[in-house]
Amino acid sequence: MEQSARTKVITGNWKMHKTIQEAQSFLKELLPLVEESRFKICLAVPFTLIYPLVQEFGNDLVEIGAQNMNDASEGAFTGEIAGKMLVDAGAQFVLLGHSERRLIYHETNAFINRKVTRAVQVGLQPVLCVGETKDEHVNEKTEDVLREQLSECLRGLSEEELDRLVLAYEPIWAIGTGEVPSLEKIVEVHRFCRGVIEELYSTDLAEKIIIQYGGSVTPENAQIILSQDGVDGLLVGGASLSLDSFSRIINDDQKSNT
Numbered sequence: 001m002e003q004s005a006r007t008k009v010i011t012g013n014w015k016m017h018k019t020i021q022e023a024q025s026f027l028k029e030l031l032p033l034v035e036e037s038r039f040k041i042c043l044a045v046p047f048t049l050i051y052p053l054v055q056e057f058g059n060d061l062v063e064i065g066a067q068n069m070n071d072a073s074e075g076a077f078t079g080e081i082a083g084k085m086l087v088d089a090g091a092q093f094v095l096l097g098h099s100e101r102r103l104i105y106h107e108t109n110a111f112i113n114r115k116v117t118r119a120v121q122v123g124l125q126p127v128l129c130v131g132e133t134k135d136e137h138v139n140e141k142t143e144d145v146l147r148e149q150l151s152e153c154l155r156g157l158s159e160e161e162l163d164r165l166v167l168a169y170e171p172i173w174a175i176g177t178g179e180v181p182s183l184e185k186i187v188e189v190h191r192f193c194r195g196v197i198e199e200l201y202s203t204d205l206a207e208k209i210i211i212q213y214g215g216s217v218t219p220e221n222a223q224i225i226l227s228q229d230g231v232d233g234l235l236v237g238g239a240s241l242s243l244d245s246f247s248r249i250i251n252d253d254q255k256s257n258t
């Protein structure tokens with residue numbers, strides 16, 4: 001499979017961190033560092049940061065997105081946010097089905113499926129997160145779990161609608177723990193996910209789809225993970241919060257690939 005056809009994407013997931021001022025200072029320093037990058041750089045930020053960051057810095061050098069949205073178009077859903085509001089604020093993409101949403105807020109595959117459908121409808125690029133728990137990993141259930149997550153979260157969506165879909169493979173036991181699967185396992189699971197997309201849709205979509213790896217990515221392991229066959233990018237949590245570690249992830253990649 002032709003890997004070079006896919007631009008690698010490094011996405012920071014800031015989770016519930018940073019005020020407007022902190023985010024603005026971060027971006028001011030980050031932008032000169034990514035100007036030369038041949039990777040696409042994205043930041044999934046808290047809702048309050050989307051509008052001020054897009055107003056000040058645009059979406060060209062670093063693309064700004066959200067970390068969640070509601071499935072409804074609008075309505076009486078206190079505390080929720082609609083996809084069209086994210087588009088209005090300038091978001092380009094939205095993370096959906098992150099394991100923290102699944103585990104802490106009990107989001108089901110069916111709910112995530114409705115969110116992916118809405119995201120596509122309003123023109124937001126969906127970044128669908130999938131991954132297995134430690135138990136499922138140990139009991140060799142990873143493939144079953146991923147197949148179920150992918151087929152249920154994408155149910156009813158056509159190939160055309162999923163044209164810009166990004167997948168993030170994030171083993172739950174690797175998120176924020178410092179534990180990372182073996183490189184062989186990462187390659188195997190990415191290949192498996194691509195195979196499921198091929199089964200559900202087509203070889204064409206499977207070849208096109210960006211599949212990122214996420215879970216305890218650091219400046220020390222980013223380069224080697226990113227160079228694995230079929231790994232099209234990284235979803236970086238903790239290490240995206242500091243300018244030093246995030247820019248080292250971006251810059252080390254550049255060095256290793258030029």
Ligand code: PGA
Pocket residue numbers: 013170174175176177214215216217235236237238239
């Ligand atoms: P981590 O988080 O890099 O801190 O493990 C990744 C994520 O939750 O997206």
